[in-house]
Ligand SMILES: NC(=O)c1ccc[n+]([C@@H]2O[C@H](COP(=O)([O-])OP(=O)(O)OC[C@H]3O[C@@H](n4cnc5c(N)ncnc54)[C@H](O)[C@@H]3O)[C@@H](O)[C@H]2O)c1
């Protein structure tokens with residue numbers, strides 16, 4: 001949707017979009033050793049060579065010959081066939097009997113929520129955490145935060161149906177900033193704010209909520225993609241020993257997340273609300289583009 005709105009100028013006309021998906025290997029390049037024809041695979045949104053300095057540090061998002069290129073700088077996954085460069089390191093084998101649709105959630109949103117939200121935010125047992133944004137990424141933060149047993153998870157969004165869904169996924173409390181003053185509510189009920197606030201929208205207002213509800217020693221984890229600058233209150237934050245993190249997903253926790261899905265510790269298929277075939281792709285974009293009205297969370301397109 002960011003690309004359709006023109007927010008990503010590097011995407012040229014005619015580019016096939018899509019950086020999430022699962023598939024079956026039809027043909028192999030000569031450099032691919034880990035896979036064979038017919039293998040079912042999960043496609044990472046991040047392409048990584050596995051050899052460069054950044055890959056060696058597991059910072060795949062900054063791979064010198066990869067990173068986020070699928071559906072961006074090269075043709076992506078929303079087609080019958082897609083070429084995946086550096087396949088050995090950018091694909092993951094799908095275990096036999098797995099729910100393949102569910103694994104599409106592991107291409108991007110679950111590792112994003114886990115790595116950039118939960119791990120960067122250093123969520124610990126007993127923590128009180130607030131997640132601003134209950135879209136697919138915020139929901140992925142909500143699901144993966146529960147690996148680390150926070151005692152309270154406050155979900156904040158202006159969309160009531162998303163807040164209701166968040167409750168079913170384990171949110172202990174929801175707040176709608178269109179109806180209540182989030183900062184007042186949270187500061188009123190906690191002694192001095194939350195341990196971790198996670199920004200999963202990408203606009204100045206929601207970043208502001210995160211920096212105004214954080215307690216001394218807390219972590220603000222920014223996940224949202226921002227198109228504009230925010231008003232960073234550094235003069236207040238420094239003396240409170242606040243850690244602020246940002247990041248583009250690396251997908252280095254994908255193998256671990258695959259195991260948690262296989263064991264049903266998390267069930268990301270619950271995020272899927274709509275299914276379309278390729279010849280209905282325009283309809284799929286219409287539905288996803290009106291996610292609130294259509295009550296859409298994740299949309300599956302298949303051949
Ligand atoms: N860092 C990364 O690597 C990475 C990866 C993927 C996505 N993202 C970003 O994460 C963000 C969330 O992605 P998504 O797919 O869940 O997006 P989304 O648009 O589906 O969800 C955003 C949510 O924010 C809510 N919202 C909008 N304005 C609000 C406000 N003023 N107060 C409270 N809630 C508000 C919306 O109702 C919606 O539910 C996006 O900015 C996306 O680009 C980052």
Ligand SMILES: [Zn+2]
Nearest residue numbers: 049052055063
């Ligand atoms: Zn690399």
